[in-house]
Amino acid sequence: MQYVIVGIGGQGILFTSRVLGHIALSRGERVVGSEVHGMAQRGGSVISHFKVGDYSSPMVKAKDADVLLAFDQNEAVRNLHFLKQGGHAIINTHDPAFIENPSLRKWMSDHGVTVHTVMGYDILKREMGGRFLFLNVLILGAMCGAGVGNVTIEEVREAVKVLAPAKFVEDNVKAVDLGYAGASR
Amino acid sequence: MSNKAILLGNEAIARGIVEAGCEVAAAYPGTPSSEILPSIAKWADDLGTRTIVEWGANEKVAFEMAAAASFAGKRSCAVMKQVGLNVAADPFMSVSHFDIKGGFLLVAADDPGPHSSQTEQDSRFFAMFAKIPCFDPATAVEAKEMVFDAYDLSERHKIVTMLRPGVRVDHCRQDVELKDVIEISRPASFEKDPRRWVCLPASVRVNHPQLNAKREAIREEFETRFSRYNYEVPAKKKARLGVIAGGVSFSIVMDILKAWGADDISVLKIGTPHPLPLKMVEDFISRHDNVVVLEETYPVIEMQLNDRTKIKGRWNGWVPGAGELLPELIEEILCRVLGKEVPEGASAELKKAAEDLNITPRPPMLCPGCPHRASFFSIRQTLPKAIYPSDIGCYTLGVNQGMVDAVVDMGASITLASGLFMAYKADGKEQPIVATIGDSTFFHMGLPGLASAVYNKHIFVLVILDNSLTAMTGGQSHPGIGDKLRKGETGRRVDLEGAVKGCGxxxxxxxxxYDISTSRTLVKEAWEHAKAHEEPAVVIFRHPCMLLRQKQAVIPVTVDPEKCIGCKFCINFFNCPGLVFDEKSKKAYIDERFCVKCGVCINVCPHGAILATEGEEA
Incomplete structure (x- = not known):
């Protein structure tokens, strides 16, 4: 299973792969992935790679990813090429019109790629006082809601309970469930 | 007891360092090495070792502290990024000649790409220059294992040993085996012996031939005793291609060959690129007609070969001479050397979609609420005609505000200001100059430049951007803060103003x-003082880094579309992720996804269009 996670520095992307890693390890699977730290982290485009299974390299090659998790729809478009034939993208969306772009539509149908959108900002604004830092777990919930990614919503909830700071566990679980309910299938 | 955990490559290296019984660890932070030292402290706390863990004011300081601990018999380590080794090059070259005592590990983390550096230089080359052994890990797991061997080798041959992880090893996450710490009792005992510890030319005449002999002895070991790092993955059928690969390039090659199901390509993995196990490599080459070498970033393996005629590599352009060897590029190179069709690159449809939707890569920016943004704004508004040399840190991103005119390396903002002053002075001309430097960078290498500028009566304003931590690399301490890494340990804060005054x-x-009005007044006063008294004047801009998440006033803002004339002044001069220009309405607006409600931009708009909104406390 190969995941690519993209977004903007400061959105808390690193926590998402930590959750996936925790789940894989508790299943006894091997993991390897790559993160971005340093200057590149400051508000710019960031990308994390995460692979579960018998891999050596921490990086996902273009056209190899099973799932693209995008914290930002623009970053999603820039990184869709990582998806393999038949792959799935989970995209936090602020302006759903982008999906109607004809070139994008054509690429998606040529490559059998399915896009699942979740209006993460709207949901967090409405349900959690605009605390956008919970996007990182909301998007995992959305992935489960879309029925892809090879992890269950229960596994995500349990991992988040272990990994989140104690005083934010409840909020994190809530965000996971909001993502689960809010994802397009 | 042993158990597994998913660790960052740097955490795995740190774990290895503690498990190997290192008792003195020193570093200066720098991406991609920064997480290693704090992780050493964490593991040492967890395992209850007595390891001394300290940030040095710069890499030279860190290297020398660790070296001396080795002279006293302790296992020690110095950790830095590749350009940090430039700073520490002087002691590194010297100490490499020494017959050291306790195992001494140098971790030099490279940044092919580069992602967060001013060069993508190859530290393995530095190991070759210093004639010391170098380990080049392909994974986090291997990096941790190599730490033990590096210490063992270092002690047996009494030589500095380098571990060279690339950024993809430092910042990879992988499941890693944890062991209990190995108890090593090496009581501190410095034996006086000037011929051993004083680098007199007479000693070098003995040490240099001895260093050559050590290198050849180590090369012999790398040929025979290090098959866990240097090994061949043979092809199942007759090989049409031999790949020689080191570092993460090896891991990438292995994943590609597996995905291809290739059975006619053999791979020689080299984990000890210097001194190169030459017999092993030459034997591999002799058995293949077609050989490609994949290594980052310089041709270190390639250049050690006596005969490159069969090699497809950097010397003949098959492998690019710059940039990171990403998986797509490695696949392309493999296809080319095999005469296979190269997989199709970027999709035209996706490119078109990105164009239609106006999507471009987001460059890094200062964080919303970052005090540097306000500081740069104040300086530019006060002395718009000045030249602005700056320095290495988050604030290099002030380039987005037109506030960074030249950057070279750590501490050079001050020396560049001096040189620019001298250039205009030679013409008898007055030129305003405002240098900007961070607090940590000032202690790192700013002090000598400032003393020199005072001594030579250089006229410029130095602004120290004091956000009370080393921000770019994730928030490490430094002498101006005084915190230390081991639990229960406190350091002493070195007073920044005092240090500046101490330089004269x-x-x-x-x-x-955040106070733009006062800041502007002080910058103006400083420049007037510098001119009148022929000396540098210093303004310290203080506000904690947003990464510290300290409590501050919450001031929600909005843009009044009636007052906004669409001049983009706020975008060009303030450049905040929370302040965006809408091309349709030709007005600025607040992007609440990013705005942290610092309220500084209220004082930025010349038309008074940015206003505080009522109520709402967070």
């Missing part, structure tokens, strides 16, 4: 960075 500066004043 007569005029130094401090301002709250």
């Amino acid at each position: 500066v007569n005029w130094v004043k401090t301002t709250e960075a």
